[in-house]
Amino acid sequence: AYELIGLNAERMSSAIASGGAAAREAMRRTASGLLQIQDPAERANAAIALFSTPIEDLAVDQIPDFLRSLATVSDRMGLVQGTARRMGDVLRDNLGGDTDR
Secondary structure (H helix, E strand, C coil), X not given: CCHHHCCCHHHHHHHHHHCHHHHHHHHHHHHHHHHCCCCHHHHHHHHHHHHCHHHHCCCHHHHHHXXXXXXXXXXXXXXXXXXXXXXXHHHHCCHHHHHCC
């Protein structure tokens, strides 16, 4: 199924298994590639071949939303990380927070 979307199966599997930024990028590229498949049935079959169980229970018309969420996960994780950092800064920006340092 990777070949269908122009990706190398061995490289993508290795990147996903390694975790971290490489895995997020591999998932993003995989999901984006699947979203480029115009035929819904062909897209569903390719997605099931790659993701198996998480996709099997979705209706064909729900798969694009699932793939879009995977394609943007790295963007969302960056937002969460930045927001968490800012929240910590705000929580520590007071006398109580200063004395705990």
